[in-house]
Amino acid sequence: MNETLTNELVSLAHRLADAARQETLQYFRGGGLETSNKLAEGFDPVTVADRAAERVMRDLIEAERPDDGILGEELGTKASTSGLTWVLDPIDGTRGYISGTPTWGTLIAVHDGARVVMGMIDQPYIGERFLGGFGKAEFSGPHGAGVLKTSEIKDLAKATIFTTFPEVGAPNEGEAFKSVAKHCQLTRYGMDCYSYALLALGHVDLVVEACLAPYDIQGPIGVIEAAGGIVTNWTGGPADQGGQVIAAATPELHAAALVLLSAHV
Known part of the structure; x- marks a missing residue:
């Protein structure tokens, strides 16, 4: 353009x-x-x-x-x-x-x-x-x-992870989130789109959600990718059409979380 x-x-x-x-x-x-x-x-x-x-x-x-x-x-x-x-x-x-x-x-x-x-x-x-x-x-x-600049955290043990609802989505999706969250330093809930903004600001390191529509995630994708982060679905593919989404501050965090999430996809 x-x-x-x-x-x-x-x-x-x-x-x-x-x-x-x-x-x-x-x-x-x-x-x-x-x-x-x-x-x-x-x-x-x-x-x-x-x-x-x-x-x-x-x-x-x-x-x-x-x-x-x-x-x-x-x-x-x-x-x-x-x-x-x-x-x-x-x-x-x-x-x-x-x-x-x-x-x-x-x-x-x-x-x-x-x-x-x-x-x-x-x-x-x-x-x-x-x-x-x-x-x-x-x-x-x-x-x-x-x-905007995402954090440089690479280790799950030092990461802060967010999701909006404790149940995340279907039962297996909630278990998938827990499989990642149990390795993180801090888990928080209930922030809706604000968690993605905080990730772009460098205060949050991971956001994992499910059951999203395209209009729930496309705005955050533009913001987070520009700030240096990564947004994909739970298998590493495009997330712009919604569904199961992971946003990560660094490639290392993204890769580590995908390994854990893939067992539940």
Whole structure:
């Protein structure tokens, strides 16, 4: 891609995140938030804020890049005629959002049909934003701005590992996570997309999850790869379509974790 196009895509991504912030923050920690359940069994919430944030992002894309495709969690898919698709998760971590925790975020990615070329993780309440792609690996927030760089940890025994749900996914997937976590120094839960941002910042070394959709992981892929990390599925293949995902700070951690996970795939 030429520089003019990449600058245009980065600029639009920032404006998408700004627009989504306005929608999500006006409902966050407020009273009377409208919530419904997507599942007949279990609980997978969606709120008016999810839909409103995705709508404003889609409207901007339609106005400025009408030939691009859109894949959104809440409002479906529009085919691309340009070769580029915007992948949107307006609130990744809606359970956290309705609980008042600041660990949810807006995920934005651009996919060129073969791979993720840019990703963004935005946490509106804290005011943090993480961008990766087109030679950029950068963050901004309350402490200022800087360059993203994953940690240099190579030994599982020194690693911090995260996942969102203790059960991870199916029973065998939970056991797979435990087989890695028991070798790590510290295990933490419940951070949704924020754990991927922390990995790109160098504070977390591994994230292992399952049952992900493309819009759950494509934004983090762009950010983490730009920061020097690795994101694959549990057999080492591409993770951009979701499913079982491992994100690692270093090749050594990635390889060690894959050996343990492969026994459960």
